[in-house]
Amino acid sequence: MGRLELRELTIRYGAKTVISELNLQLQDGEILSLLGPSGAGKSTVLKAVAGLLPPFSGSIAINGQPADHLPAERRDTVLIFQKPLLFPFLNVGQNIAFGLRMTGHRGAAARQRIERMIAITGLQGLELRRVHQLSGGQQQRVALARGLVLEPSILLLDEPFSSLDAELREQMRELIRTIQQQTKTTMLFVTHDQSEAFGVSDRVALLLDGRLRQTGPPEQVFYRPADVDVARFFGCNNVLPGSIRDGYFHGARVRVPTERADCNEAVAMIRPEDVRLYPAVPGSDRPTGRISGIRFQGAMSRLTVTTEDGPVSVLSIRPHWHLGELVGLEFPADRLHVFPAGQEK
């Protein structure tokens, strides 16, 4: 069993509030990614949950029991750090056994747990290796095994793959999913990498400036952002100004139905890959613009179209447009996210 509940959690470093009134729940066996840019306070939350940092106010409950008063060593959590932080004076096997040794678990049962974890993390044959003889990926797997062998209610992962290369990161994400399926451990995973969060977790919680802005399944937070900042964080960077009247957003040559209340200043946002480009047709009521930039980014190319209302960013696969070409733009109504303008920072 592994349930975590954070209620009105506020964390301060001196006079500076890093986390403000955070409410978050993790269900048993769930992987939740705490996503946010660097400096948003993600690691601070993990440290508070692990008992390494006292919160200023609020409460932390693990499996329904208050854990605020418990020191790190008595909490039913294990924190896997950004760096593997293996003990250099111990070999792989001894590192994995460290926690069990500290808790007095010895003998056949402990050995069995260690062997199981070694098998799950694919570290067979490396038990006697010194840790400095391992690759970065292997070291992080040892760190995982060392934490998981304690069978914590909640496994806290603080960007554990950030120092690995792209291919290895992908392998480690798969490993995390496999481990979670096999051990059913509840995991709180911190990352600044959107694809990592989406690839690993059941739910994503977005933390911006120390505040939780949206929580939900990856598709929901990505395609249905709660506010302007969330939309911007996920790359929805085209902002069309307008107003909301009678259930419609009215912008420059854009009219979209919306459930939001009427307001004189509103914005409609659209993802760059959702903007469609057409050859410009004279006399058409579609907005038009000129291609002012083409940047190849691998699978997609980013085009900048300069319109009367400002630049529009468009992502396109194998674009056949040329610099300076006049194009027509379409903003599909079902892809536009409408927000009152006051929300925009």
Added chain:
Amino acid sequence: MLHPGTSSTPAVRPTGRTTTAGTLCLLLGPALAVVLVLFAGGLVLGMLQAGGYVPGRGLSSLTVEHVGNVLLDSELLRSFGLTFYISATSTLIACLVSVLLAMALVRLAGRSRTIYFLLQLPLTVPHLVIAISVLLLLSPSGLIARLGVTVGLIDGASSFPLLVNDPLGIGILAVYVWKEIPFITFMLLAVLKNMGTELLEAGATLKATRRQRFFHITLPIIAPALGASGLIVFAFTFGAFEVPYLLGRTHPLLLPVWAYRNYSDIDLLSRPEGIAIGLLITVIIIVSIVLSHLLLGFARKRGITV
């Protein structure tokens, strides 16, 4: 590493400066010459003299008689035991206090360089100065005894416990402990600062209590530096002459004092024996230093930054 046949790129030129063996010899020559002449030369000369070869004084034949005399002397064991006791005890006390001090100061040292400066101050004070200070403070007619008499704690100088020229070598121990604590603490602080708090935090989330974190994380990390600096301190105190000469008893003598007495004896025949004792001390010091280096090498191999 480039594997043969896997790359057609031109050979990678080594970066940085390259030094040929000849240039290296020339560069190291002056320093090496001083070491060879002063240390190796002195050692060879000492070995010859210990072998009874002192032509200027009419001794021109090599013999093991003087070394034998020293080794068979009943005083050797007592003298060796006392020297070992003084060195080992002062080293142990200094190590213990240094560990506690370094642990207490590490957070402060992370924030300010002042701690390092304060630790460097006692390192610059010569042993002789400290020895004289201890003599002035702890002798029966010293400052503390007089203070004791003034406040009525003791009746007179004769009631004051013997702390210098005493059988337990308390005065000598006090000097060595005072002098060596900053040195060892300095070494430990560097390791502890390098280690940071992350390993301890990892240990805490892996259920290690505060005590377990000290014994299972901190101590193994600082052990090589502690051992190495302890061995250096041990080697120094084992061979140091001036402090036991000033603060030690006349019998049994510590090995360096015994060596000096023999060497400066008006009986010239005692000089080879003095040198033989000196050589014995040298062997012990060299072994300690080699052990210290092995320990540091071992730690570096295990990825511990010392």
